Amino acid sequence: MNASTPSPHRSRPSSAEDWLARLLSPDCNASDHTAFEDWLAESPGNALAYAEVESLHQLAGALRSGAGSSAAGPALTKRPTAARRKHAWPRSLAWAAALVLGIGGGLWLIADFRQVPFSQYATAVGEQRHVTLPDGSRLVLDTDTLVRVTYERSWRRIALSRGRLQADVAHDASRPFVVTSGVGSVRALGTVFQVERQSGNTIVRLLQGRVVVDTPAGRTRELYPLQQLAYDPAGKLESPKSIDSEAAESWTRGRLVFNNERLADLVSEFNRYSRDQLVLSEATLGDIRVSGAFNADDQAGLLAALRQGWGLQAKPAGKNRIELSASKQ
């Protein structure tokens, strides 16, 4: 009896193998489960190692049907058919679809997605769109943005695949509103905030209320109104910066506002709205500081301002490319 009594201060496992052995134990409790997830999220290496060990363990379970027979025993080849019959029809359909995805790709869309209620919203380059969600929350989608909205009983989930959104969240304490982007997520109660996805990095800007940003590397971090917080593809958080609400919200009205910002940043911001991409003739031009307010769809107006204010000349440089250079005087 005494031998199987769990000691109150057990050590936490430190390897993937020891974690799996712990999780299979009757002594494993909810706090072990939390510690396990913390360990998993600590590094992609931990998660990968764990997945490998778990798969190995599952594979070893498949030896059961071969029951000590020779390696090439026919029992193993028969197993798929037998196992498939046991499952209900929709599930075997789903597995078949999963395999199709793994091998050929494509067909899963038809087989599976109708079972998950979601709506997808996309905007074209240069387009903006206002969306009102079933609970009254509102989204503003910026140019070239793709989001998927899934409303479930206990979550309102918005997955940002690319672009930028502003969310004005209807308060519902029992159903958190969560925007996921990259490895991280932003959880809100009733609030107005923005999430922007830019070449793998994510920037969160809070205008009103409270949000909690969660990434595997940075863990959770609460933002105060008029702060922005960025994280990289690995989830590493930068320190929060303060923002101006007027400037932060300007894009939702189709205006782009710059206050002493790098020309390189202005150019990349404008390029998000246009097929005609601006390029700089020399990288050093990128460090010029510029200020001004422009309509996002008015590239001609921008070029005129850059010529007059900063002496920059624009000329076509191939299909859909406009090169900016310092004027020769």
Place this chain on the structure above:
Amino acid sequence: MIFIPGRVPSDQAFEQFLGEQHPILVSYLRKYGISHDDAEDIAQESLLKLTRYCDLPPDALKPLLYRISINALRDLRRRSSVAHRKSIFDPIADAHDIPDELPQPEQWTAHRQELARVRAAVDQLPARCREVYLLNRIDGMSYSQIAQHCGISVKAVEKHVGKALSSLRTLLSVQAESSDTYSPKP
């Protein structure tokens, strides 16, 4: 089984994975006798937690997803069996297996070879370690049952299982490196 971290799936592939797994996960959880709402809650929460790992290859996501869900299922059942002062199921023994993907006919040969390598590796484990691991994995005995059967502590069972897993992993990775015919999943 080796995962290649270099192969980063697109966000779209990740979203597809979530959409695809959701109904399968819910019906998997319901088999353990919980309500549809509880199964939905666990599935939602587990899928949400998985976004932390969205840059991992899809092959690695599934074991993580199911383990996270199984842990949540066990937490839920532990809470409800405490609340009702009874246990309808053995909450430990019957919530283990992750549904395996059925190999396609063209994969059967590879699958057989992989199993043969696992079997060979199991045969190389130290006797006690192998016995404990197989009692758990093949005979489906819980740690407590094994402890009783072998006259050792539950803690010792856990140690043997951990040791078995790490030896198997080492043996199989050595085999994979030295084998010409074996190649990891593309």
